Amino acid sequence: MRTLYYILQKEFTQIFRNKSMLPVIFVMPLIQMLILVFAATNELRQVDLAIVDFDHSYSSRQMVAGITGNPFFKVRNNLTNSQEAEDLLMRNKIDLALIIPRHFDKDLNVNKSAEVQVLVDAINGNAAQLSFGYLSSIIGSYSQKVLINPLKPEYRQNKNIEIKPTYWFNPQLNYKFYMAPGILVVLITVVGMLLGGMNLVREKELGTIEQINVTPLKKWQFIAGKLLPFLVIGLFDLAFGLLVASLAFNIPIRGSLLLLFGLASVYLVLVLSWGLFISTISDTQQQATFVAFFSLIVFIMMSGLFTPVESMPDWAQKLDYINPLYYFVKIMRSVLLKGSNFTDIFNEFAALSAFAVSIFGLAIFRYRKTS
Amino acid sequence: MITTEPVITVKNMVKKFGNFVANDNLNFEVYKGEIFGFIGANGAGKTTAIRILCGLSTPTSGEMKVGGFDIYRQTEKIKQNIGYMSQKFSLYEDLTINENIRFYGGIYGMKIADRKVRTEKMLERLELTEYRNRKIGDLPLGWKQKLAFSIAILHNPKIVFLDEPTGGVDPITRRQFWNLIYEAVEQGITVFVTTHYMDEAEYCDRVSIMAEGRIVALDTPERLKKQYSANNMDEVFLKIAR
Numbered sequence: 001m002r003t004l005y006y007i008l009q010k011e012f013t014q015i016f017r018n019k020s021m022l023p024v025i026f027v028m029p030l031i032q033m034l035i036l037v038f039a040a041t042n043e044l045r046q047v048d049l050a051i052v053d054f055d056h057s058y059s060s061r062q063m064v065a066g067i068t069g070n071p072f073f074k075v076r077n078n079l080t081n082s083q084e085a086e087d088l089l090m091r092n093k094i095d096l097a098l099i100i101p102r103h104f105d106k107d108l109n110v111n112k113s114a115e116v117q118v119l120v121d122a123i124n125g126n127a128a129q130l131s132f133g134y135l136s137s138i139i140g141s142y143s144q145k146v147l148i149n150p151l152k153p154e155y156r157q158n159k160n161i162e163i164k165p166t167y168w169f170n171p172q173l174n175y176k177f178y179m180a181p182g183i184l185v186v187l188i189t190v191v192g193m194l195l196g197g198m199n200l201v202r203e204k205e206l207g208t209i210e211q212i213n214v215t216p217l218k219k220w221q222f223i224a225g226k227l228l229p230f231l232v233i234g235l236f237d238l239a240f241g242l243l244v245a246s247l248a249f250n251i252p253i254r255g256s257l258l259l260l261f262g263l264a265s266v267y268l269v270l271v272l273s274w275g276l277f278i279s280t281i282s283d284t285q286q287q288a289t290f291v292a293f294f295s296l297i298v299f300i301m302m303s304g305l306f307t308p309v310e311s312m313p314d315w316a317q318k319l320d321y322i323n324p325l326y327y328f329v330k331i332m333r334s335v336l337l338k339g340s341n342f343t344d345i346f347n348e349f350a351a352l353s354a355f356a357v358s359i360f361g362l363a364i365f366r367y368r369k370t371s
Numbered sequence: 372m373i374t375t376e377p378v379i380t381v382k383n384m385v386k387k388f389g390n391f392v393a394n395d396n397l398n399f400e401v402y403k404g405e406i407f408g409f410i411g412a413n414g415a416g417k418t419t420a421i422r423i424l425c426g427l428s429t430p431t432s433g434e435m436k437v438g439g440f441d442i443y444r445q446t447e448k449i450k451q452n453i454g455y456m457s458q459k460f461s462l463y464e465d466l467t468i469n470e471n472i473r474f475y476g477g478i479y480g481m482k483i484a485d486r487k488v489r490t491e492k493m494l495e496r497l498e499l500t501e502y503r504n505r506k507i508g509d510l511p512l513g514w515k516q517k518l519a520f521s522i523a524i525l526h527n528p529k530i531v532f533l534d535e536p537t538g539g540v541d542p543i544t545r546r547q548f549w550n551l552i553y554e555a556v557e558q559g560i561t562v563f564v565t566t567h568y569m570d571e572a573e574y575c576d577r578v579s580i581m582a583e584g585r586i587v588a589l590d591t592p593e594r595l596k597k598q599y600s601a602n603n604m605d606e607v608f609l610k611i612a613r
Contacts (some may be wrong), residue, residue, distance in 0.1 A: 002477070002480070003477065003478055003480065005477070006473070006474055006477025006478055007474075007477075007478065009473075009474070009477075010463070010466065010470070010474045013466060013470060014463065014465055014466065017465055017466075018465070206461070206464075207457065207459040207460075207461045208461045208462070208463055210427060210455075210457050210459075210461050211455070211457065211461040211462065211475075212478075213426075213427055214425050214426065214427060214450055214453065214454075214455040215450055215475070215478050215479060216447050216448075216450040216451040216478075216479070216480075217478045369426070369427075369446075370426055370427060370428060370429055370446065371427065371428055371429075
């Protein structure tokens, strides 16, 4: 134990003497929280829409007014033919085009049924569906209004099921509430995977590890010495990031912070060990960075941070059982937003613990004092 | 005091890197209390041999004992009993003299009081007491080398391995460095040193001359000079290496 004390003393001295360390510890969380949370959003705002109205009737103008009045759409209303609308779509000037044909008013009032055409730029399928859905709900509610026109009593009988949703855990559907916990996970993962590992490989590059390897220092002591300081820094960054998130976005902290930091410690042991394991098989910081980054990107993209795991193919979902980020993103979201307790997330905890212990063991096993 | 009690025994040591044979069947003993020199040109296999004896590298075959411990099975016991100074300076340059000493003293498990006494003595001897809170990276090379040697023997090992310890150092500092080596020997430490400076070969009790992975001569400098009818070790080396 006394040996470990000397190692930690040395590591902390070196870490805080390193001038690039303080910016990494303080600036990285600030940038990640303040920029990424805003940037990583699926929320749509200001969708560009062009309307070509061939009818110029009372009904068509009524409907267009309903659309232009909605702040969601930025409307170009001065188009004279559909070719113009297609050009605009082509040149990425608009996301949607609504084409109202001649006789719209007549069809609606005489034939009780009218058609409009919507062209959607569907390169981003998600955004396309969302903005189309929004536009069609505006048009739908206009058609409802026309149909239940009190002057036309025959339609008053129209039966309808109205759905009233109640959104739990995030009633305003605030996308930042959803992203901020995930970005926090990315933050401490980067700290964990890169800092510890880089530190070890640097000793290899400088040759100082040779002097360590001729001492009777135990392998686990050396690895623990590289792990613990960055565990502390990771937890500190989590606290700092959480503070920034709650000040800047008012994200709720519904669960126990003690539980959150306890689980974060397990998670950090896991990612730090992974970074250290990579370092034990690399000779240079370049090699280690490359492998760490590659695994980091795979873990992040598959974690369900940006895209729901449920929409991934079955095999990808199964692969996620060995993705530490998958578990921890889930834990962070449930503890912060739902207020989940230990029992609720026991499965995730068990999985993370099992991985943490085995990867830590692997890092120790793979560290060789003798080449 | 030189005895004939071996502290290092090497039998049929072979080290291959692929097809390249770095150590080709080495056999020798190092006696307790002597200064044993490994002389040879660059690439002769000196560093490979020293790294194997320190437990940094595994031999391809052979039987070796260091400090009475088997090199395969008792590696960690060997490490407690040896000191090592590598060719490449490898103390922490971003830490101060004091911090380096405290760290190495700590991981060798030295008692704090013992470490403090020895540290004071050592800094005084090196005339570095007033620089103890300087970062090692800021010191001149000669000071660094002397410091690296002193830290390598801080925990009072049985044997110290020095791999070209005076490389790139001026003649005066080299002389001072050898004085430190003699003082270590007086304390009872056996010194295993590699060098390619032939004047330093004269300072050794026994030297083994290596060429292309093999030991081509092993004896005291006096007897080698007589055998090859040479005036100094430089001539001996040139005659053997040709």
